[in-house]
Amino acid sequence: MKRQHLLIDADDTLWENNIYFEQAFDRFCELLQHSTLTPAEVRAALDAIEIENNKIHGYGAHNFVRNLRQCFEALVERDPHPTHFEEIASYAHGILQMPIELMPGVAETLPRLAAQHELTVFTKGAHEEQSSKIARSGIGHWFTHCEIVKEKNRDAYHDLVARLRFDPGSTWMIGNSPKSDINPALAAGLRAVYVPHERTWTLEREEIVTSDRLLVAEGFGELARIFLGS
Numbered sequence: 490m491k492r493q494h495l496l497i498d499a500d501d502t503l504w505e506n507n508i509y510f511e512q513a514f515d516r517f518c519e520l521l522q523h524s525t526l527t528p529a530e531v532r533a534a535l536d537a538i539e540i541e542n543n544k545i546h547g548y549g550a551h552n553f554v555r556n557l558r559q560c561f562e563a564l565v566e567r568d569p570h571p572t573h574f575e576e577i578a579s580y581a582h583g584i585l586q587m588p589i590e591l592m593p594g595v596a597e598t599l600p601r602l603a604a605q606h607e608l609t610v611f612t613k614g615a616h617e618e619q620s621s622k623i624a625r626s627g628i629g630h631w632f633t634h635c636e637i638v639k640e641k642n643r644d645a646y647h648d649l650v651a652r653l654r655f656d657p658g659s660t661w662m663i664g665n666s667p668k669s670d671i672n673p674a675l676a677a678g679l680r681a682v683y684v685p686h687e688r689t690w691t692l693e694r695e696e697i698v699t700s701d702r703l704l705v706a707e708g709f710g711e712l713a714r715i716f717l718g719s
């Protein structure tokens with residue numbers, strides 16, 4: 490295969506991310522101690538808040554905590570105490586301090602991909618938070634470009650390939666999110682490899698469109714078979 494441009498998602502593709510948000514959510518439910526709502530129903534209430542707030546504020550641990558605080562105020566059945574909000578605020582710190590745990594296959598496969606193809610990190614979220622994770626991951630040097638955007642929609646993919654002068658026919662988006670990685674990349678005319686992660690954030694899930702430009706990999710290591718033939 491001739492040299493391809495590989496755009497690679499970061500959170501839950503290169504390293505674990507959503508599990509730390511889920512752990513914070515579990516602690517939030519314990520703090521809330523709602524008398525009737527199940528955790529799934531609390532999650533639905535939080536999702537509604539997140540959908541609205543993400544449009545204005547974007548993503549990341551600090552915004553997540555803001556959403557949790559708003560959710561707590563809406564659902565709490567007793568007089569809120571300042572210590573409740575201090576505990577919620579502490580969840581951001583917990584998420585931001587987590588060590589970067591690479592997904593299986595990443596450490597071995599990334600150098601091999603980089604030897605034959607041009608790699609770009611393409612991630613959305615809070616700029617400082619995402620760049621800090623790339624720096625702490627120890628794998629940033631395998632990438633020619635690191636691109637952090639507010640949203641990965643079709644326009645963002647169009648902008649990226651135009652700015653970096655990539656040929657869409659030899660540019661692939663690789664990631665775990667149907668909503669941010671696969672569907673918008675395909676809509677922008679790129680190729681894509683879907684690498685599912687069983688703990689993908691609910692708001693990133695979406696039905697994947699059918700396309701002959703789409704492949705599915707069972708894990709990051711399978712990218713070697715696709716892009717290196719072994």
Ligand SMILES: [Mg+2]
Nearest residue numbers: 498500501502
């Ligand atoms: Mg992801």
